[in-house]
Amino acid sequence: DTEVTQTPKHLVMGMTNKKSLKCEQHMGHRAMYWYKQKAKKPPELMFVYSYEKLSINESVPSRFSPECPNSSLLNLHLHALQPEDSALYLCASSQDGRAGTGELFFGEGSRLTVL
């Protein structure tokens, strides 16, 4: 299995809802990432987990809460989001646990719409 799998592909939620995005990889990669991508913009780093520990948090608002239950899974819990949080959320993984040292394998993304 050489893919990063994200679910759901599409999500519509209200500002008072609680939802979660899920990401899974079975390549034995030791770093996992969450990126946010707005239309016609580059991916923006949100969080990095290295060896299942949160190593980078790019000052993301607390309404986004990451979780890494094990080396294959990464979740992003969403609560009280704002319409401006609507975007494509990309999960990625890399083989080395040290972030920024090798190829990122991206999932197809979860397209989030906040009403």
Add this chain to the structure above:
Amino acid sequence: GENVEQHPSTLSVQEGDSAVIKCTYSDSASNYFPWYKQELGKRPQLIIDIRSNVGEKKDQRIAVTLNKTAKHFSLHITETQPEDSAVYFCAAADSWGKLQFGAGTQVVVTP
């Protein structure tokens, strides 16, 4: 933190011609420079990368050059084909391991 600038923002080329995209970075400690291609509605995918101990790398029709002194790196695509049409992002990893992407270049290859 790292700041990556990318030019041009759009690039239109005739099939068979070459395309060149240029990026500059600010952090002299950056040591890893990947290039990603993102087709419409698809995920970004790595096409080539270069590390700071190498000046040039080539993979078939794609090449990347790095000038550490000037802090710039470039992507060269030769013999462009319609399937090369996509958005291309350069990136630089800073000393903290954070990968900073450039703003992207929309490449359109016309037959």
